Amino acid sequence: MAKHWKKINVSPSQFLVLVFLSFIVLGTILLKLPFATTESVNWLDAFFTSTSAMTVTGLITVDTGGAYTIFGEVVIMLLIQVGGLGIMSFAVLIFMMIGKKIGLKERLYIKQALNQTSIGGIIMLVRKLFFFSIIIEGIAIVFLTLRWAPEMGLGPGLYASTFHAISAFNNAGFSIWSDSLMGYAGDPVINTVIPFLFITGGIGFTVLTDLWENKNIRNLSLHTKLMVIGSFLISLISFVFIFTFEFNNPATLGGLSNTDKILTSYFQAVTPRTAGFNTLDIGGMEDPSIILMLLLMFIGGGSASTAGGIKVTTFLIILFAVVTFLKGKFEIVIRKRTIDPHLLLKALAITTMSIGVVFIGILVLSITEKAPMLMIIFEVFSAFGTVGLSMGLTGDLSEVGKLVIIAVMFIGKLGPLTLAFSLAKPKLEKIRYPKEDILAG
Template sequence: MISLVLKKKVSKMRFKYVNLNPSQLLVLVFVFFIILGTLLLKLPFATVDSISLVDALFTATSAMTVTGLAVVDTGTAYTIFGQLVILMLIQVGGLGIMSFAVLIFIVLGKKIGFKERIIVQQALNQTSIGGVINLVKNLFIYSFTIEIIAMILLAIRWVPEYGWGRGMYVSFFHSISAFNNAGFSIWADSLMRYVGDPVVNLVITILFIIGGIGFTVLSDIWHKPNFRRLSLHSKLMIVGTIVLNLFAMMVIFFLEYNNPNTFGTLASLGDKMWAAYFQAVTPRTAGFNSLDIASLHEGTITLMLLLMFIGAGSASTGGGIKLTTFLVIVFSVITFLREKRNITIGKRSIKDKAVFRSLAILTISILFIFLAVFLLNITEPDPFLLILFEVISAFGTVGLSMGLTADLSIIGKLIIVLVMFFGKLGPLTFAFSLAKPEAEKIRYPTEDILTG
């Protein structure tokens, strides 16, 4: 009798601790894979020379969050096994842990319950649970197909240069890294050696633009080839991406045209155009670079800070506050200045919930970035701009650096690890994992507050 009572109490205790909300579960699963990746990278045959536990943790987190910041050179510090571990973390982190869990359930023929669907919805930033399983199926079909096609195209360029074995591996590595917006490269100078190469520039950028536009948009385009029939979200992402990329390309081209340390090293106008194009699109969480970032003018760096903060699209492999979040806030400001009541985009009214959500994301992100910069200014002796660039790059899971990453102190590395983790999961997911939702039972009278 006593044993039966004890068993019931234990079962209740277990249920109490296992009963996590979707946000908390996502955080725990992410932590688990980061720890697993850290342990794998610490194995003797994963590295050429032994690396510290903090460096292994930093690399695992950077790969899992598809950031691309590196404290050691990926191509020389890690063996093929270590590089494959990094690729595995990139693929899982880019497509989503819960997406892989759903794939396993589908392969095994098991039923996917309501709670699992809610977790997938949270992981993919969807507004409803309807169609999330089909979205996951399409996600894998699109992703693997695009990665294979890109690998073949890159192999056509790199096999003649490196031979069959090496050429195919280089193509395989960069195809996965680029599509998942990871920014990891097996070359210490990233893609600077191919600054004017049309094939490398086009394939790599198309990969991370497609990966960053969002799987919801890709699925929408596949089922509705007519632009007019696309959802408002898809239209905003497509038009916003094109406009933002073209604007950034023109600004960078003119800002850097007379810079002797960047465009001044390029022989032809074509190379300069390719360089401007690549540096314009890569801050949207891609992380590759074809020019030395530290040599760019401060005006260019400032523009890149904004692009990294905005980031890619929802339900994509990229980070940042997301382009649609930025656009909702911009249209909200325009609506307020015009003294209109309803926020409209493309003859569609935007729900108040979307506006509140966007403002919450923006506010939490700015506060978190401020805190990280404040702490790094205490622990690191480096200039403010380098620290700010590093933090926003980590938050946006971009992976670009002005050369600060390898010189960070142990505390500095751990701070950046937390920033990458926060940036990948998203401000709201992280906030929801800590906060307890409360039902609004009482409504109080309204009163104005003086602002501005």
């Protein structure tokens, strides 16, 4: 197989796009099989579900538990696992199992898929990726089964635990229940295990590896420190605001006990970071909470993770750049480390292109859909951040609207830069020109 790969004259970005599309098409075909559904599901809805699963988003146009059989749900679960951990990661696993050598070109594909800066140690990272995935998902399945088996029976409880553990760790947000996890709003086990899964899955495998290997905080990389501190602060601030905004809202926290309000607020504060599960009715939340969730969905999780969004480190680099400019300095310095100016350009490119994708998505949906603007904005942000939360618009989307959301989910998962590089191969400019100032601001 490796020899055939070397004959493919495509860039890593193009290869990633093509393989992703191939798996989405395969998933669509499998979900259209007669024994995959319990009711009639058209090709567009099957395509939408397959894309949502492969991009680990979680937006659905038909009820997962109601429209699909166990076979259909297993197909969705496998798409989530492959999409979350990465197609190339599974390819490496297969190569290692059959004893095939992984060449330079394959390593470049893996580097692109995992958003790494070099190919050094890339195979070891993939091995650790699977190690962490199996261990974390396995432990979660045990705890969830202990919670659900007495309620549902061992078989159904184990299946529900497996489905939701895989969905949560891969930040997919798919649930086999139509109300997601709203029936467990104050449940301590669900509100502990599920967030633990999507936080660990969304923080990034490079961070997990760094934390595992370095017990001394001083030895952690700057990326790990930024991800851990940034994620903690964002989650804490979000929790405080949502708890405050929704405290007396009868449609959300109003009728809960103080303990349940804390648990539910915490869950809802961390789930917009591309997890997609909800224990509250999103459509019933206050407008300030919705606005905050838009920002959280746009930021997303960590690089080389199962999460989407522009990524926490991208957001922090731009934030530090603003602070640096306001201080009158010319170099971004974080914890006595100077940040490469090229990294700032990349962060600005990702953010600008992401805003462009979201803007175009909102513009088109505002023309095609008969819905309040806030619902449309929320839907597009959720699709781009591969979050899966919705204010209730997904099921009512027009055919054009579904295609728009499919495109936004696809771009959001692969990243606008990957898609851009797949269409136009960047060239290094060797000629330097004289500088000239232009007015800005």
